[in-house]
Amino acid sequence: MIELKSVSKQYGDTLVVDGVDLTLPKGGVTSIIGPNGAGKSTLLSMMSRLLPMSTGWIGIDGLDVTKTRGDVLARRLSILRQDNHMTARLTVRDLVAFGRYPYTKDRPTGEDKVHVDRALGFLDLQPLADRFLDELSGGQRQRAFVAMVLCQDTDYALFDEPLNNLDMRHAAGMMRLLRRAADHFNKTIVLVLHDINFASCYSDHIVAMKAGKVAFQGAPDAVMQASVLTEIFNTDMAIHEIAGRKIAVFY
Amino acid sequence: MSLDRALPRLAPKATPGMVLTLLAVLALIAMVGFMTVGANGRWSFVLPFRGAKLAGMVLVAYAVAVSTVLFQTVTNNRILTPSIMGFDALYVLIQTLLVFHLGSLRVTEIDPRLMFLGEVVAMVLFSGLLYRWLFSGEGRSLHLLLLVGVVIGILFRSITSFLQRVIDPNEFAVLQDRLFASFNIADTDLLLVSAGMIGGVSLVGWRIFHTFDVLALGRDAAIGLGVDHKKAVTLILVIVAILVSVSTALVGPVTFFGLLVASLAYQVMPSSRHKHILPAATLIAILCIVGGQVVLERVLALNASLSIVIEFVGGLVFLTLLLRGVVR
Numbered sequence: 001m002i003e004l005k006s007v008s009k010q011y012g013d014t015l016v017v018d019g020v021d022l023t024l025p026k027g028g029v030t031s032i033i034g035p036n037g038a039g040k041s042t043l044l045s046m047m048s049r050l051l052p053m054s055t056g057w058i059g060i061d062g063l064d065v066t067k068t069r070g071d072v073l074a075r076r077l078s079i080l081r082q083d084n085h086m087t088a089r090l091t092v093r094d095l096v097a098f099g100r101y102p103y104t105k106d107r108p109t110g111e112d113k114v115h116v117d118r119a120l121g122f123l124d125l126q127p128l129a130d131r132f133l134d135e136l137s138g139g140q141r142q143r144a145f146v147a148m149v150l151c152q153d154t155d156y157a158l159f160d161e162p163l164n165n166l167d168m169r170h171a172a173g174m175m176r177l178l179r180r181a182a183d184h185f186n187k188t189i190v191l192v193l194h195d196i197n198f199a200s201c202y203s204d205h206i207v208a209m210k211a212g213k214v215a216f217q218g219a220p221d222a223v224m225q226a227s228v229l230t231e232i233f234n235t236d237m238a239i240h241e242i243a244g245r246k247i248a249v250f251y
Numbered sequence: 252m253s254l255d256r257a258l259p260r261l262a263p264k265a266t267p268g269m270v271l272t273l274l275a276v277l278a279l280i281a282m283v284g285f286m287t288v289g290a291n292g293r294w295s296f297v298l299p300f301r302g303a304k305l306a307g308m309v310l311v312a313y314a315v316a317v318s319t320v321l322f323q324t325v326t327n328n329r330i331l332t333p334s335i336m337g338f339d340a341l342y343v344l345i346q347t348l349l350v351f352h353l354g355s356l357r358v359t360e361i362d363p364r365l366m367f368l369g370e371v372v373a374m375v376l377f378s379g380l381l382y383r384w385l386f387s388g389e390g391r392s393l394h395l396l397l398l399v400g401v402v403i404g405i406l407f408r409s410i411t412s413f414l415q416r417v418i419d420p421n422e423f424a425v426l427q428d429r430l431f432a433s434f435n436i437a438d439t440d441l442l443l444v445s446a447g448m449i450g451g452v453s454l455v456g457w458r459i460f461h462t463f464d465v466l467a468l469g470r471d472a473a474i475g476l477g478v479d480h481k482k483a484v485t486l487i488l489v490i491v492a493i494l495v496s497v498s499t500a501l502v503g504p505v506t507f508f509g510l511l512v513a514s515l516a517y518q519v520m521p522s523s524r525h526k527h528i529l530p531a532a533t534l535i536a537i538l539c540i541v542g543g544q545v546v547l548e549r550v551l552a553l554n555a556s557l558s559i560v561i562e563f564v565g566g567l568v569f570l571t572l573l574l575r576g577v578v579r
Contacts, residue, residue, distance in 0.1 A: 050471050074477025081471050087327050088467040089523045098468060102477040105461045152476070 001026050002047060002156065002190070007056030008212075009042050016042050018212035019056075024205070026061075026155075029182050029189045031199035033223075034209035035233050040192045041082065041160050043209070047190070048079035048158050060156060074102035078152040082160045084145050092136070092144045093129045096120060099151025119151035122177055138165035146174065150181070156188045157181070163195065171195075175202040200224045200246050208232045224248060267527040270520055274534035281542035282309075289549040303439050305541065310445055311434070311498045312512075312536035317456075318494035319509030320516070320532050324467045324525070325484045325491075329517065330572050332509040333378070333495045336400035339504030340407035341377055345370055346429055347411045351418055355425035364440055371448070371496040378492035434502055434540055434557055445497045452490045459483060463525040505558055507565025512536040514568050 002024040009017040017039040024030050032040045045051035047058055049065040058065045060077050078099075096119050100112040120126050123143045133141055142165045149157055162178070163171045179202050181187040193199045199206050199220070206223040208216040210232050216223060223229070224246035229237040237250045285305055290297045319332045349358050349366075358366075381403070415423055462483045465473045474480050498505075516532035517523060543557045 048475065050474055069477075070474065070479045071477035074475065079471070079475045084469070084472070086467070086469050086472070087323075087329055088464075089517075098465065098472070098476060101461075101465055149475075 001059075001061060002188075003057075003059045003062075004043075004047070005057040007043070007046060007058060008054045009039070009046060009051065010054040015212055017046070020212075020214055022207065022214055022217075024188070024190060024207075026188050027182065027186055028204035029178060029191065029202055030205040030207060031191045031193045031203040032207045032209060033193055033196050033199050033232075034215070038209040039212040040209050044079070044158050044160050044190070044192055045081070048077060049073065050079065050081070071102055074152070074154070076154050077156040077158065078149045078154040079158045080145055080149045080160060080162060082164060084141070086133070090133055091130050092125055092133065092147075093120065095133060095144055096125075096147045096151050099148045099153070102152060115151050115153060119147040122150055123147045124173075139167060139170055142166060143170065143174075155186075156190070158190045160192045161194060162191060163193065163198065171198070178202070196224075196229065197247050200248070220246065265521060267520055267522045267524075271527065271530055271534070274519075274531055274538065278534045278537040278541070281538050281545060284545045284549075285541050288545055303442060304435060306446075307442055307501060308434055308540045308544065309537055310442065310449060311502050312540050313533050314445075314449055314494040314498035315505070315509045316512050316516070316532035316536040317453075317529055318491045318498070319513040320525070320529055321456075321463070321487050322491045322509075323513060324463055325487050327467070327469055329514065330510070330569070331400065332507075332513070333491055334504065334506040334509055335404075335569075336381075337404035337407060338374065338378065338495050339499060339506050340404040340411070341374055342370065342499045342504050343430055344407045344411045345373055347414045347418075347426060350422055350426045350429075351414045355422045359425070364444055367441055367444060367500050370500045371493065374496040374499070375489065375492040378495070379489065430503060434544060441501065445501055448493060448497050452493045455486065456490050459486060460525070463487075467523070467525070503558070505565075506562060507569050508536070508539070508558075508561050510572075511561065511565035511568050512539060514572065 002022075004020050004022040007017060007020045007022075008015065016037075020039075020043060032043065034040050042051065046053050047060075047065065049070075052066065060068075060073065063073065063076070065073065093116065097108065097112065097116050099119065100108060100115060104112055117126075120129055123146060125140075125143060125147055128136065128140060128144075133144060136144065142162070146159070146162055149159070157178075159178075162174055166174060175198055178189045178191070182189050182204075191199075191203075200223075201220075203220055206217065206220055207214055208223055208228070215232050216228055224239055226237050226239045229239070229248055233250075235250055237248045240247050240249060282305060285308075286298065286301050290301075322333050323329055323331065349361075353361075381399075415426065418426070462473075462478050465476050465478050466480070466483060466487075468476075470480055473483075512532045512535045513528075515535050516528050519535075520527050520531045522528075539561060540557065543560060547557050547560065
């Protein structure tokens with residue numbers, strides 16, 4: 001369970017996240033949606049202790065994220081940010097193997113190799129395993145980073161827009177993969193998503209943010225209502241039901 | 252890295268082990284050459300005399316190489332080095348202040364070991380304050396860092412040149428002599444103190460060695476993988492500060508040397524793991540200083556200062572890196 005108690009983040013006079021109280025249940029896929037600047041990524045960064053809070057408390061299974069040792073948390077929670085620029089020149093396999101660092105530090109074991117190979121397989125990366133990251137396209141690189149996070153094998157995995165740079169096939173594949181991680185391996189997946197239709201089709205729970213606050217939350221059926229989404233995104237939306245799924249049309 | 256792509260890799264198929272062995276052999280040849288070439292005296296005199304100089308050069312090579320690579324790791328870039336961030340300017344300022352306030356006579360009378368310790372402490376304090384402020388924050392831009400470094404360097408240099416203008420001409424001559432980087436270290440006492448300090452920080456570094464590769468992934472990834480980023484970075488910056496202080500106090504300011512060896516190491520090594528890059532950079536540094544000294548002094552019989560040659564080549568590398576757009 002991820003608990004947030006009156007969490008705020010302030011930059012100078014600007015309140016980016018404004019007293020958020022939120023409880024994300026263990027298990028399942030939770031999507032955070034909302035317009036630009038709603039504070040989604042900031043919230044995710046604070047949950048994963050990448051960004052200090054101005055006020056408030058965040059706990060992962062009761063562990064205070066600001067006080068718990070980094071390596072303890074790293075075996076329980078993993079995070080992928082949007083922008084992953086790095087100076088080190090690594091192959092895909094090297095990068096993915098870093099996911100095992102919280103467990104074995106610098107002494108990789110045979111078991112680590114199994115984890116690495118499995119993560120590479122999940123994301124169709126075996127053919128690219130020995131390529132350098134700077135030789136890959138944006139989408140391939142994005143998949144390599146997701147593989148690293150999966151390789152970390154934590155109960156909680158947080159992703160900030162994991163579908164960035166992915167084509168349709170890989171975006172849908174990615175969401176199916178995360179769905180599978182939640183259903184078969186009992187992982188808790190938290191995503192920041194821009195495409196609300198992906199959120200609608202693959203989530204168990206949707207949290208909608210607006211202006212630093214949680215504006216609405218609930219099951220996809222409850223959130224995917226024309227009135228709710230129009231209010232949140234300030235844009236006229238029509239909801240259609242296609243093959244049993246609610247799809248928002250806003251084009 | 253655009254540079255990696257732009258230049259043909261020197262060893263496309265070589266393993267890190269092979270490259271390291273080759274570098275080690277070359278460094279060994281340079282060291283043997285330094286000890287023996289052109290020795291026309293009794294060996295019992297030549298060997299200890301040259302041995303002390305060699306030990307000094309190896310210490311400096313190690314300190315410069317390791318400090319630059321680690322600094323670039325924690326700052327996540329391949330172009331800033333401690334020297335470019337105004338370290339050498341501080342050294343010059345300290346020397347000038349000393350001569351200005353105490354007079355050259357008194358300064359030469361100070362126990363060199365005491366002076367040495369004082370310089371190291373001053374530089375560690377300075378870098379501690381500056382770097383801690385610069386790098387503990389939530390990822391400041393590289394351009395800001397570069398700018399701050401350059402501005403601080405200019406500030407120190409301006410104060411220095413002001414003091415040097417108002418100083419007595421005789422004092423100035425003494426001062427100038429102290430400020431040229433020279434790899435001819437003869438003071439064995441200083442060597443022992445330096446070796447002790449370098450050994451000490453190396454032990455500390457060894458204990459957190461496993462974090463280096465993770466830190467190179469960037470702050471967010473490192474925290475995500477469970478590294479206590481703030482603590483690790485602070486510790487590494489202190490290590491860097493001590494290493495740079497020791498090397499600057501030993502041989503004087505060499506601005507671009509660190510950049511030169513670190514860039515070359517990343518260029519020739521087929522891996523960017525620290526267990527490969529750190530020894531490679533150290534061996535290249537030894538090769539540059541010791542080999543350069545042999546060629547310049549013994550073979551070409553020139554009295555030109557090696558530091559000038561190294562600075563020239565290092566400066567060219569710096570410009571090349573800038574022009575090729577490593578800073579993004």
